[in-house]
Amino acid sequence: MHKKTTILALCLMLTGIFTAIVPGWAGESDGTAVSAADLISGAPHELPVKGMVTMVDIGAHSCIPCKMMTPIIEALSKEYEGRAAIAFIDVWQHREEADRYGIRAIPTQVFYDAQGKERYRHVGFLDKKSIVEKLTELGVE
Numbered sequence: 240m241h242k243k244t245t246i247l248a249l250c251l252m253l254t255g256i257f258t259a260i261v262p263g264w265a266g267e268s269d270g271t272a273v274s275a276a277d278l279i280s281g282a283p284h285e286l287p288v289k290g291m292v293t294m295v296d297i298g299a300h301s302c303i304p305c306k307m308m309t310p311i312i313e314a315l316s317k318e319y320e321g322r323a324a325i326a327f328i329d330v331w332q333h334r335e336e337a338d339r340y341g342i343r344a345i346p347t348q349v350f351y352d353a354q355g356k357e358r359y360r361h362v363g364f365l366d367k368k369s370i371v372e373k374l375t376e377l378g379v380e
Contacts, residue, residue, distance in 0.1 A: 292378060294326070302345050304364045311365075347360065350373050353377075
């Protein structure tokens with residue numbers, strides 16, 4: 240088995256241990272804007288962001304494919320600040336979020352339109368070009 244395949248299999252296997260501990264999360268209820276830095280902190284926020292196309296990358300800081308996505312998520316969150324919300328949630332630190340998003344493997348990216356409706360879901364590493372294409376398809380300029 241290839242090294243990358245082994246690491247991915249390990250991430251998938253570890254993801255299987257997640258169970259719902261606390262249903263839902265209170266989030267930020269005051270309607271204040273969330274900065275790009277806050278969205279990529281690994282902590283859950285009120286997502287999707289109201290009135291904005293949102294991509295949530297659900298993974299873990301210690302997962303190899305997730306680590307490969309970190310610079311992409313950080314760059315996109317800055318590039319799209321004010322136009323789209325790019326968020327990251329570390330489900331090894333916030334286990335209840337795995338159930339909230341129906342996560343079976345990490346990383347998983349979930350894309351929402353500006354009305355908050357899920358429009359696309361991808362499991363595994365997703366390159367920057369593919370993310371940009373999906374955001375454009377959802378109307379982000």
